[in-house]
Amino acid sequence: MTIDKRPDFLIIGAGIVGLTIALELHNQFPDTKIAIIEKEMQPGMHSSGRNSGVLHAGFYYTADSLKARLCRDGNFAWRHYCEENNLTLNHCGKLVVARNEEELNGLDELARRAEVNNVELKMISAAESAEIEPQAYTYERALWSPTTATVNPKEVVNSVLNKIMSKGISILNDTAYIKRSGDEVITSNGKFAPGYLINTAGLYADKVAVDFGFSKNYKILPFKGLYLYANDTGLKLKTNVYPVPDLRNPFLGVHFTVTAENKTKIGPTAIPAFWRENYTGWNKFNLEELVDIVGIDASLFLANNFGFRKLAFKEMQKYSKKKLVQLAGTLLNSINQNDFKKWGEPGIRAQLINVKTKELEMDFKYEGDDKSFHVLNAVSPAFTCALPFSELLVSEIKEKLNG
DSSP: OOOOSSOSEEEEOOSHHHHHHHHHHHHHSTTSOEEEEOSSSSSOOSHHHHSOOEEOOSOSSOTTSHHHHHHHHHHHHHHHHHHHTTOOEEOOOEEEEOOSTTHHHHHHHHHHHHHHTTOOOEEEEHHHHHHHOTTBOOSSEEEEETTOEEEOHHHHHHHHHHHHHHTTOEEEOSOOEEEEETTEEEETTEEEOOSEEEEOOGGGHHHHHHHTTOOTTEEEEEEEEOOEEEOTTSOOOSSEEEEOOOTTSSOOOSOEEEOTTSOEEEOOOOEEOSSTTOOSTTTTOOHHHHHHHHHHHHHHHHHTGGGHHHHHHHHHGGGSHHHHHHHHHTTBSOOOGGGEEEEOOOEEEEEEEETTTTEEOOSOEEEEOSSEEEEEEOOTTHHHHHHHHHHHHHHHHHHHHHO
8 A cells, every 4th residue: 555655653563552552643633644664564463463362450560660550441441442342352350379388478469469559359268269260279369350351462453453544544564664864764665754753663662762862771682472272172261370470570470371262371481582583493583683682691691680590491491392281280280281282373572671780671661752752661461551551652742742
């Protein structure tokens, strides 16, 4: 399709954040020309279409984080959106189970966060947990999240895409950002001269931001998420079953997800990836990225910030189906290795790291001015948060334009 090369707003990247920002821009700036460029052949080809599909409730995060409020509000917003648009929605809930006495303190902390964040969450006994999901192993207590649900991410992306196109917002696929040249943006499909640029490039958001004078202390560090599916005649769970997470890092630990279509899967993992699109084998191998990422990983390994050394060792083992099933099996009373044979489509988490402090950014991170705006860290639960997150970001953009 043809596209206006001088739009009022140009968005780089058609993941769920870029798409919902486009919708919100149309709401707040209805008479402007909005264009989106996407380097893939269609939107949502990376984390937006490859995530677990879980609409998180918002009890994992501290009250001073954007994630806490946006996840709570996003959970409600997406459930309403799916119902209104007749999309697949599984109201399956979530159990967070303690596996030993040490994890009871973690349950208490999550319950405290839920109360502070005004998220519906109930502390239940092992007997009550067994009533919800008889196959879940529970040491004394568990947490029950009734508002957690699952959706089909690709179905949601396509629905939002249809709304965007119906509003006259332009999308040009197969169009990669190359560089900035003065006030112009050079792409694989020609030059653009936007009034304002919005960077939602995911795995490459930091690279784009550097061209505009941002992301000076940050880089994207990719982590691979693998999914292992139960056979159609294998394990069937009624609800998502999660462990008590290590709250020092943004990963929730290996868990069981019940998909929107009622299939059971293990994952995602959080395996350090060696280049940004290191999905399978040597596909899309990038030597420059490999050298850069291995250097960052090595520094984290030596410093051992946020327990990276143990995390890396433990995660790398999860390339083994047998090991992954064993680890996930600690959440259940019993598990059959033969139930899990099929790998799902892997995803890559675009995790931002502060290269000076060697700390992972735990919350959303964005920077901008009156010319451009850059969403640097849109990690999990970015899909859940996308609708209210986009409202917040467009409000921030409006302030910068009026500043």
